[in-house]
Amino acid sequence: MSTTEPMVIVGAGQCGARASQALRENGWDGAITLFGDEGLLPYERPPLSKSVLLGQKTTAQCAIYDEAFFREQRIDLRTDAPVAAIDRVGHRVVLASGDTLGYHRLLIATGSRPRRLDLPGATLAGVHMLRSVCDAHAISAELRPGRRIAVIGAGFIGLEIAATAVALGCEVVVLEGASRALMRAVPEVVAQCLVAQHRQRGVDVRFGVHVERLVGTARVSGVQLVDGTTLACDAVIAGIGVMPCTELAQAANLDVENGVAVDATLCTNDPRIFAAGDVCSFPHPLFGRRIRLECWKNAEDQARVVARNMLGHGEACSSVPWFWSDQYDMTIQIAGMPALGTTTVVRETGSASRVFFALDGDGVLVGASGVGQTGEIARDVRFAQELIARRACVAPHLLADRGTKLRSLLAAEAQ
Numbered sequence: 001m002s003t004t005e006p007m008v009i010v011g012a013g014q015c016g017a018r019a020s021q022a023l024r025e026n027g028w029d030g031a032i033t034l035f036g037d038e039g040l041l042p043y044e045r046p047p048l049s050k051s052v053l054l055g056q057k058t059t060a061q062c063a064i065y066d067e068a069f070f071r072e073q074r075i076d077l078r079t080d081a082p083v084a085a086i087d088r089v090g091h092r093v094v095l096a097s098g099d100t101l102g103y104h105r106l107l108i109a110t111g112s113r114p115r116r117l118d119l120p121g122a123t124l125a126g127v128h129m130l131r132s133v134c135d136a137h138a139i140s141a142e143l144r145p146g147r148r149i150a151v152i153g154a155g156f157i158g159l160e161i162a163a164t165a166v167a168l169g170c171e172v173v174v175l176e177g178a179s180r181a182l183m184r185a186v187p188e189v190v191a192q193c194l195v196a197q198h199r200q201r202g203v204d205v206r207f208g209v210h211v212e213r214l215v216g217t218a219r220v221s222g223v224q225l226v227d228g229t230t231l232a233c234d235a236v237i238a239g240i241g242v243m244p245c246t247e248l249a250q251a252a253n254l255d256v257e258n259g260v261a262v263d264a265t266l267c268t269n270d271p272r273i274f275a276a277g278d279v280c281s282f283p284h285p286l287f288g289r290r291i292r293l294e295c296w297k298n299a300e301d302q303a304r305v306v307a308r309n310m311l312g313h314g315e316a317c318s319s320v321p322w323f324w325s326d327q328y329d330m331t332i333q334i335a336g337m338p339a340l341g342t343t344t345v346v347r348e349t350g351s352a353s354r355v356f357f358a359l360d361g362d363g364v365l366v367g368a369s370g371v372g373q374t375g376e377i378a379r380d381v382r383f384a385q386e387l388i389a390r391r392a393c394v395a396p397h398l399l400a401d402r403g404t405k406l407r408s409l410l411a412a413e414a415q
């Protein structure tokens with residue numbers, strides 16, 4: 001299949017890079033142009049808060065594909081070419097340089113960016129956020145033994161950074177305004193389990209604390225709380241959530257609703273323009289609502305689906321969300337949407353491993369969160385993912401009983 005116009009992808013991240021490859025794999029023989037703005041080969045972000053900060057992996061090792069791959073696949077990767085506008089009438093993108101390029105189909109895969117701290121002192125040296133390779137290098141330089149690190153936000157990024165910093169010998173305080181960690185992501189019992197691990201390792205985790213300002217002259221030297229207390233620190237790292245990068249879509253009058261609004265096939269309200277990955281919100285058939293996911297597997301899954309749909313397949317994106325995080329020697333794996341559950345059922349899968357199942361008001365399994373050793377939780381979370389996909393009603397006592405194989409429940413569901 002080929003036209004003279006290329007397939008154009010804006011955003012050379014996880015989703016954009018994978019979609020470019022999937023277009024080729026699905027038979028697109030014409031031109032593909034992938035625009036990035038970071039000046040780097042597309043790379044995986046998950047290691048940035050884990051093995052990269054720990055010094056176990058270099059940022060170069062995070063590249064998704066090497067240069068030869070793009071050459072061989074005839075994908076025109078432009079790593080330093082921010083797209084400034086979409087001209088929907090002329091079917092072309094306008095680069096910040098002023099150049100333009102026509103598109104046959106356009107994919108917006110611009111991802112998300114960290115929310116900025118809106119506080120006095122937020123621009124002092126020593127105040128960081130983590131999204132990019134550049135941020136990881138800057139944070140790495142801060143994490144030295146004995147340094148006092150204040151992490152603002154007890155979400156996944158904040159907790160991963162805290163775990164890494166403490167492993168590197170830093171003194172770490174985590175400041176969270178809400179009454180508990182991971183408010184949107186997991187049931188309270190799971191959050192408590194994780195926080196207990198952090199406290200055991202010496203991280204000072206505080207909830208219900210509100211930061212008034214960051215203090216310091218040129219460089220940050222403390223965090224002043226609303227109650228007047230000041231905590232001395234050598235660096236601040238904020239992990240207070242992300243915002244989808246929707247500016248291009250908004251300026252082009254595409255529908256935006258907590259992300260670029262797409263239909264089940266990941267198509268925007270312009271039939272030539274698609275969006276996928278962190279940047280889009282889509283109607284999830286299983287949960288009967290529009291959701292936006294900020295996770296690696298979603299970027300991977302949607303890249304495959306969107307590439308096929310850019311080629312006219314019209315497939316719905318319905319995979320069950322799946323997310324993981326690594327903290328200390330523990331893995332956390334989450335399938336589905338545990339936050340939609342009204343009842344939590346616990347299964348002990350190892351001496352320090354648990355899987356927490358979330359059932360909604362009708363007894364339908366809507367989420368599973370595993371915490372512990374990978375080998376002791378991964379299988380149950382994987383089968384739970386399939387049960388969630390089938391909207392299975394599973395008796396709580398079977399979920400709680402370690403002796404009941406979820407695989408057998410799956411087989412029973414299939415009959």
Ligand SMILES: Cc1cc2nc3c(=O)[nH]c(=O)nc-3n(C[C@H](O)[C@H](O)[C@H](O)COP(=O)(O)OP(=O)(O)OC[C@H]3O[C@@H](n4cnc5c(N)ncnc54)[C@H](O)[C@@H]3O)c2cc1C
Nearest residue numbers: 011013014015037045046083110111277278294295296299
């Ligand atoms: C530190 C960190 C740790 C993480 N850990 C995990 C984890 O453990 N598990 C998990 O499931 N997920 C994790 N994630 C989330 C996961 O990495 C993201 O969900 C994934 O990267 C999303 O892929 P994406 O392609 O949608 O966006 P991105 O990977 O952010 O790529 C978007 C790209 O588009 C570029 N761009 C934006 N605007 C333009 C423009 N106008 N022109 C050109 N280029 C543009 C951006 O600079 C970026 O390079 C982590 C994320 C971070 C930051």
